[in-house]
Amino acid sequence: MLPTHQGSFRLFRLAGVTVFLHWSWFLVAYYGISQRTSEYSSMVWNAAEYVALFVIVLMHEFGHSLACRQVGGRADQIVLWPLGGVAYVAPPHRPGATLWSIAAGPLVNLVLFPLLSLAVLAGRSLGWPEAWPDVYTLLLSLWFINLGLLVFNLLPVYPLDGGQILRSLLWFVVGPARSLMAAAVIGMVGVVGLIGLAIWGRSIWLGILAVFILLNCGRGLIQARAMARMEAARRREGYVCPVCRTVPPTGDFWRCGQCQKPFDLFGTGGVCPHCGTEYTAYPCLECGSVLPLVQWQSSGGGSPGGWPEGSTPPRL
Numbered sequence: 001m002l003p004t005h006q007g008s009f010r011l012f013r014l015a016g017v018t019v020f021l022h023w024s025w026f027l028v029a030y031y032g033i034s035q036r037t038s039e040y041s042s043m044v045w046n047a048a049e050y051v052a053l054f055v056i057v058l059m060h061e062f063g064h065s066l067a068c069r070q071v072g073g074r075a076d077q078i079v080l081w082p083l084g085g086v087a088y089v090a091p092p093h094r095p096g097a098t099l100w101s102i103a104a105g106p107l108v109n110l111v112l113f114p115l116l117s118l119a120v121l122a123g124r125s126l127g128w129p130e131a132w133p134d135v136y137t138l139l140l141s142l143w144f145i146n147l148g149l150l151v152f153n154l155l156p157v158y159p160l161d162g163g164q165i166l167r168s169l170l171w172f173v174v175g176p177a178r179s180l181m182a183a184a185v186i187g188m189v190g191v192v193g194l195i196g197l198a199i200w201g202r203s204i205w206l207g208i209l210a211v212f213i214l215l216n217c218g219r220g221l222i223q224a225r226a227m228a229r230m231e232a233a234r235r236r237e238g239y240v241c242p243v244c245r246t247v248p249p250t251g252d253f254w255r256c257g258q259c260q261k262p263f264d265l266f267g268t269g270g271v272c273p274h275c276g277t278e279y280t281a282y283p284c285l286e287c288g289s290v291l292p293l294v295q296w297q298s299s300g301g302g303s304p305g306g307w308p309e310g311s312t313p314p315r316l
C-alpha cells in the first residue's frame with residue numbers, strides 16, 4: 001500500500017534519517033516535466049521546478065521524522081515516490097507524541113509560507129520579473145506549490161496529515177481505538193468528495209489518491225476494531241513493554257508465523273498451542289517492539305527506550 005525502500009535507491013542520510021527515492025519517481029517525473037505547458041524559456045526550468053517541489057516535500061517529511069525522534073519515537077526512513085513522500089514514523093503510543101509527529105510536517109510548510117512570500121515580494125521589487133523572468137516564475141510556482149501542500153495536508157481526511165491530526169486530538173478525548181474509528185469514517189466521507197472532484201476535474205491523480213485513501217481508511221477501521229477488542233481485554237499482570245510501558249492483553253491477539261492461527265503468546269509461554277512453534281522474542285502489540293521475555297518482566301530488567309536491532313519485527 002505504501003512504497004517501501006524495495007525498488008528504491010538510497011539518496012543520502014541526514015540526522016539519522018535515510019532518504020530513498022523510488023524508481024517510479026523518474027517515470028512520473030519525466031511524464032510530468034514533458035507534459036507541462038511551459039511558462040519558462042527552457043525545459044530545464046520545468047525540471048528545476050519539479051525537483052524543487054520534491055525538496056519542499058522532503059523538508060515536510062523531515063519535519064515529521066525529526067519531531068518523532070524528538071519525542072522518543074523511531075523515524076529513520078523517508079521514501080520519495082510520485083505521490084509525494086512518506087516518512088516512516090513510529091511515535092510513542094501517546095496522543096501528544098503522535099500529534100506532534102504529525103503536525104510538524106505541515107508546520108514546515110506553514111513556516112515556509114511567509115519566507116517564500118517575502119522572497120516573491122523582494123523579487124518583484126527588485127525587478128526580477130523583467131530581469132530574470134525564469135527565476136521569478138520558479139519562485140512564484142514554489143509559493144503556490146507550498147501553499148497547495150499546506151492546504152492539502154490540512155484536509156481532515158485520514159490518512160492525510162489533517163486526518164491524523166484530527167485523530168490525535170480525538171484520542172485525548174475518546175482514546176486510541178475510537179478516535180481512529182472516527183477519523184477513518186470521516187476519511188471515507190472525504191473520499192466520496194474526492195471521487196466527485198476527480199470525476200469533475202477528470203483527474204487521474206485525484207482518482208488514484210481517492211483509492212489510496214479509501215484503502216487506508218478501510219485498514220484503519222479494521223485496526224480500530226482490533227484495538228477496541230484489545231482495550232476491552234484483561235491485562236497480563238507482571239509484564240510491561242519496556243519501550244511503551246503497555247501491559248500486554250490476555251487473549252488470542254498474536255498470530256503464529258508457522259500455522260497462521262491466533263494464540264495468547266504470553267499465556268502459553270511463547271509456544272504456539274496449535275503447532276508447537278516456540279518464540280523467544282515477544283512483539284508488543286502497541287508499539288511493535290520485539291523483545292525477549294526477560295525485558296518484559298515488570299519487576300525490572302530491560303532497557304527502556306531500547307529498540308531492537310534490525311527493526312523488522314518477525315511475524316507472529
Ligand SMILES: [Zn+2]
Nearest residue numbers: 105106153161
Ligand atoms: Zn505529512
Ligand SMILES: [Zn+2]
Nearest residue numbers: 241244284287
Ligand atoms: Zn510497546
Ligand SMILES: [Zn+2]
Nearest residue numbers: 256259272275
Ligand atoms: Zn502455530
